[in-house]
Amino acid sequence: MAASSSASATAMPYLDKTDFLKLQNGSDIRGVAIDGVEGEKVNLTEPVAEAIGAAFAAWLMEKKKADSSQHLRVSIGHDTRISAKLLQNAISRGLAGAGLEFVHYGLASTPAMFNCTLTKDEAFLCPADGSIMITASHLPFNRNGFKFFTNAGGLGKADIKDILERAADIYNQFTPESLKNSEKKALLNFKKVDYMIAYTSDLVKAVRKAAGNIEKPLEGFHIVVDAGNGAGGFFAEKVLKPLGAITSGSQFLEPDGLFPNHIPNPEDKTAMKAITQAVLDNKADLGIIFDTDVDRSAAVDFTGREFNRNRLIALMAAIVLEEHPGTTIVTDSVTSDGLTTFIEKKLGGKHHRFKRGYKNVIDEAIRLNSIGEESHLAIETSGHGALKENHWLDDGAYLMVKILNKLASARASGNGGGSKVLTDLIEGLEEPAFATELRLKINQFHPDLKEGSFREYGEAVLKQLENSIGSDPSLHKAPVNYEGVRVSGHGGWFLLRLSLHDPVLPLNIEAPSNDDAVKLGLAVLEAVKGFGGLDTSALKKFVGAS
Numbered sequence: 164m165a166a167s168s169s170a171s172a173t174a175m176p177y178l179d180k181t182d183f184l185k186l187q188n189g190s191d192i193r194g195v196a197i198d199g200v201e202g203e204k205v206n207l208t209e210p211v212a213e214a215i216g217a218a219f220a221a222w223l224m225e226k227k228k229a230d231s232s233q234h235l236r237v238s239i240g241h242d243t244r245i246s247a248k249l250l251q252n253a254i255s256r257g258l259a260g261a262g263l264e265f266v267h268y269g270l271a272s273t274p275a276m277f278n279c280t281l282t283k284d285e286a287f288l289c290p291a292d293g294s295i296m297i298t299a300s301h302l303p304f305n306r307n308g309f310k311f312f313t314n315a316g317g318l319g320k321a322d323i324k325d326i327l328e329r330a331a332d333i334y335n336q337f338t339p340e341s342l343k344n345s346e347k348k349a350l351l352n353f354k355k356v357d358y359m360i361a362y363t364s365d366l367v368k369a370v371r372k373a374a375g376n377i378e379k380p381l382e383g384f385h386i387v388v389d390a391g392n393g394a395g396g397f398f399a400e401k402v403l404k405p406l407g408a409i410t411s412g413s414q415f416l417e418p419d420g421l422f423p424n425h426i427p428n429p430e431d432k433t434a435m436k437a438i439t440q441a442v443l444d445n446k447a448d449l450g451i452i453f454d455t456d457v458d459r460s461a462a463v464d465f466t467g468r469e470f471n472r473n474r475l476i477a478l479m480a481a482i483v484l485e486e487h488p489g490t491t492i493v494t495d496s497v498t499s500d501g502l503t504t505f506i507e508k509k510l511g512g513k514h515h516r517f518k519r520g521y522k523n524v525i526d527e528a529i530r531l532n533s534i535g536e537e538s539h540l541a542i543e544t545s546g547h548g549a550l551k552e553n554h555w556l557d558d559g560a561y562l563m564v565k566i567l568n569k570l571a572s573a574r575a576s577g578n579g580g581g582s583k584v585l586t587d588l589i590e591g592l593e594e595p596a597f598a599t600e601l602r603l604k605i606n607q608f609h610p611d612l613k614e615g616s617f618r619e620y621g622e623a624v625l626k627q628l629e630n631s632i633g634s635d636p637s638l639h640k641a642p643v644n645y646e647g648v649r650v651s652g653h654g655g656w657f658l659l660r661l662s663l664h665d666p667v668l669p670l671n672i673e674a675p676s677n678d679d680a681v682k683l684g685l686a687v688l689e690a691v692k693g694f695g696g697l698d699t700s701a702l703k704k705f706v707g708a709s
């Protein structure tokens with residue numbers, strides 16, 4: 164362990180590239196930003212964040228072929244986490260030290276942070292050459308992280324790795340003088356604007372335009388919002404109200420980084436229950452729920468029926484296919500067979516079931532367009548959805564705007580009020596009576612893994628499962644599949660695949676009954692039973708074998 168000579172730098176432990184690379188989570192940076200959870204040591208410290216800021220600056224200057232005289236501008240926003248300000252200031256010092264301008268947006272959403280690289284309005288110090296969102300999405304309160312954007316979109320895995328490697332070098336070259344110097348520069352150059360005014364006014368304009376330039380196209384609609392105390396509270400006040408909607412009964416709009424009510428996550432059952440209850444209690448027409456940084460969303464109709472997961476995809480596909488008949492809808496891998504039938508037979512579109520991961524589905528839709536296959540929607544069951552018309556940005560608020568457009572235009576053309584128009588759009592979507600996701604952990608320290616990685620071990624489990632399927636006549640491998648092993652049988656299907664980030668094999672099962680789902684579960688259990696490093700307890704419990 165080497166340590167720098169200075170007083171403040173002695174408090175900074177030596178960290179190498181591997182320590183920095185541990186902060187990578189796909190195309191995001193994530194870490195533990197504050198104490199408070201036993202066994203979780205802070206690894207996203209202020210100096211680490213400062214180094215990441217300086218590394219992003221260096222990366223951006225290279226990308227934009229800028230020299231230090233050009234003063235590239237970077238905007239910084241954050242969600243409601245309690246570590247937001249600390250990290251905001253640290254990353255600003257990194258940018259300032261590298262000679263870049265930085266602008267604080269304060270509380271913002273992830274999609275707004277991409278948008279500001281496209282907005283052309285000097286009053287909001289836009290466009291930004293690059294932007295940073297400080298968020299850890301729905302993770303617990305002690306975590307935090309960064310997402311980065313340029314006008315070309317969100318940075319991908321390779322760029323994040325590059326930035327973290329640069330950050331490791333920068334961090335180990337920090338001296339007390341350099342740290343003081345960047346602090347001074349950051350204090351001198353500090354600027355702040357409320358960019359959410361510009362972003363929300365664009366959303367409002369989009370709905371007005373779609374409704375035929377009516378000032379208050381949502382007049383009389385009662386719509387409740389649940390922001391889960393994340394950054395999405397603006398939607399009620401700054402989008403729905405100006406459009407004329409009644410928003411009383413909206414809940415958890417106040418920022419609170421301890422998330423005292425429920426996790427802001429449309430995939431979370433408690434969160435969905437909370438917004439459903441609010442719709443029913445208030446006899447509202449529609450409920451809208453966001454995740455912490457508003458890149459994901461879901462809705463609830465006036466009867467309390469949830470539009471999330473496959474249903475949200477079906478609804479968005481119906482809206483997009485009305486506008487672009489025959490287009491390809493790209494989704495993640497855990498979507499249902501019923502959804503494929505719905506998109507292809509009822510809506511006349513094409514369902515391209517790809518891999519899990521929002522960046523994967525978005526990049527795939529872009530790729531399809533580039534080879535001549537038209538696609539206008541890339542959407543995941545997690546609630547991430549991106550439209551071609553909106554720069555392929557996964558924006559939970561924009562998804563909801565598309566739904567609002569539908570409500571407003573239906574009423575403008577005399578089709579009544581309420582959200583029945585939405586419910587009707589997904590009529591005919593077959594839904595399995597039983598659906599579950601079990602997450603089977605790989606024990607990385609099990610002797611069976613020898614020197615190999617958990618990924619190699621997971622691949623071996625999948626290979627074994629694939630081989631064993633061949634000998635069971637009631638099971639059939641999906642003819643087209645991009646991830647893991649997807650099999651149909653017993654009237655349903657299962658998919659076993661490697662998690663994008665964790666040493667886990669998620670197993671999704673959908674079937675017409677619990678018994679059929681158990682039969683599918685038993686087939687998986689039988690195939691993987693020789694793998695001592697795989698924790699199958701959840702599966703055993705599910706099939707009643709423990």
Ligand SMILES: O=P(O)(O)OC[C@H]1O[C@H](O)[C@H](O)[C@@H](O)[C@@H]1O
Binds near residue numbers: 519661664
């Ligand atoms: O592979 P898993 O562990 O199920 O996680 C997959 C999920 O990871 C993150 O949350 C991404 O934001 C999602 O886009 C992705 O679907």
